[in-house]
Amino acid sequence: MIRCSGLSEHILLLLKGFNRAFGSKRNKFGTILSAKELHGYYTPVSIVEWVRQKLVFVIRPRLEAALPCGAVFAPGLHIPTRFFQVINHGVSENLMNEIRNVMKEFFEMSDDYKQNLYSEDPTKKCKLITSDQRYPNQKPYLWRDALRHPCRPLEPWQQFWPEKPTNYRECVGNCTIEVKKLASRILGLIGEGLGLQAGYFDNELTESMLLSASYYPPCPEPSLTLGLPKHADPNIVTILLQNDVYGLQVLKDGNWIGVDPLPNAFVVNCGYELQIISNGRLKSVQHRVITNSSNARITAAFFVAPLEGAIIEPAKALTNQIHPPLFKSVKSKDFLTQYYASSDTVLQYFKA
Numbered sequence: 001m002i003r004c005s006g007l008s009e010h011i012l013l014l015l016k017g018f019n020r021a022f023g024s025k026r027n028k029f030g031t032i033l034s035a036k037e038l039h040g041y042y043t044p045v046s047i048v049e050w051v052r053q054k055l056v057f058v059i060r061p062r063l064e065a066a067l068p069c070g071a072v073f074a075p076g077l078h079i080p081t082r083f084f085q086v087i088n089h090g091v092s093e094n095l096m097n098e099i100r101n102v103m104k105e106f107f108e109m110s111d112d113y114k115q116n117l118y119s120e121d122p123t124k125k126c127k128l129i130t131s132d133q134r135y136p137n138q139k140p141y142l143w144r145d146a147l148r149h150p151c152r153p154l155e156p157w158q159q160f161w162p163e164k165p166t167n168y169r170e171c172v173g174n175c176t177i178e179v180k181k182l183a184s185r186i187l188g189l190i191g192e193g194l195g196l197q198a199g200y201f202d203n204e205l206t207e208s209m210l211l212s213a214s215y216y217p218p219c220p221e222p223s224l225t226l227g228l229p230k231h232a233d234p235n236i237v238t239i240l241l242q243n244d245v246y247g248l249q250v251l252k253d254g255n256w257i258g259v260d261p262l263p264n265a266f267v268v269n270c271g272y273e274l275q276i277i278s279n280g281r282l283k284s285v286q287h288r289v290i291t292n293s294s295n296a297r298i299t300a301a302f303f304v305a306p307l308e309g310a311i312i313e314p315a316k317a318l319t320n321q322i323h324p325p326l327f328k329s330v331k332s333k334d335f336l337t338q339y340y341a342s343s344d345t346v347l348q349y350f351k352a
């Protein structure tokens with residue numbers, strides 16, 4: 001029988017200011033910097049300016065009103081470039097709460113129901129996976145359950161999504177529509193910053209979307225586990241909804257930097273396929289998730305991705321004699337196959 005990690009025997013404590021209280025210290029997975037140490041990296045900038053100037057660190061909007069989508073860098077954050085949080089993004093607070101609740105309800109449902117969705121079949125599109133099965137052989141041990149399924153195009157996938165909680169399909173469907181709109185706006189700004197023609201990403205480059213909802217239960221031995229190991233995403237852009245429990249960290253110059261959850265913010269990060277299209281100007285950033293002993297962390301990651309047949313290559317407008325293409329053209333499907341075989345070394349297979 002599978003043991004989908006349950007929360008019931010644990011007491012929920014609200015975790016606040018966890019990262020700030022951390023200070024700078026080393027654990028077996030690397031150095032964790034405190035917010036104070038990161039203060040010098042604080043640079044206000046809009047998304048367009050950020051991409052244009054290729055700034056190293058981005059945090060807040062200089063001119064909130066100048067952002068066409070109204071999305072702003074959330075105040076008070078210290079996150080390396082290509083990884084940022086947006087607030088005022090247009091997705092309603094109600095919908096964000098609904099999706100958090102529906103995911104919580106799903107992961108806390110009985111194993112009897114969830115085990116029907118569980119699968120180790122790599123070809124199965126809608127499935128629940130858990131780190132338990134491979135636990136004895138993992139290094140480090142992983143501590144996560146995840147529900148993954150394609151969510152765009154809505155048809156034909158919606159029929160394969162969980163039937164319970166009863167509002168799952170409607171809620172995830174609505175959220176997918178809103179997240180897609182947000183992704184289009186953000187990619188519009190990124191395209192503008194790169195100097196690409198308007199609507200560059202409004203096509204097969206962003207027509208697919210995968211949802212990966214993660215549940216990281218409280219862990220009795222956080223120092224021995226990770227929720228997710230170090231990795232960078234393969235796709236165009238990832239939009240992540242977190243609950244209020246800290247766990248996400250981003251790698252910058254050998255240091256792990258915590259991404260404190262902000263109320264109703266989405267975390268946005270670039271994937272390898274955007275790195276190729278931008279001819280290396282936007283780099284996919286490695287990140288990981290740590291565990292904690294008190295609170296369950298729940299997240300929903302929407303991976304905005306190209307259709308399988310879409311060609312991924314450096315945008316013509318970004319290459320010339322001085323800036324030759326750094327990458328070869330590749331079909332998105334073939335890129336993903338290589339990514340799953342080689343993970344963080346994937347780009348070396350497609351160097352021009």
Ligand SMILES: O=C(O)CCC(=O)C(=O)O
Nearest residue numbers: 212214228248289299301
């Ligand atoms: O759960 C998170 O905070 C990050 C999820 C993530 O990185 C992933 O699903 O690839």
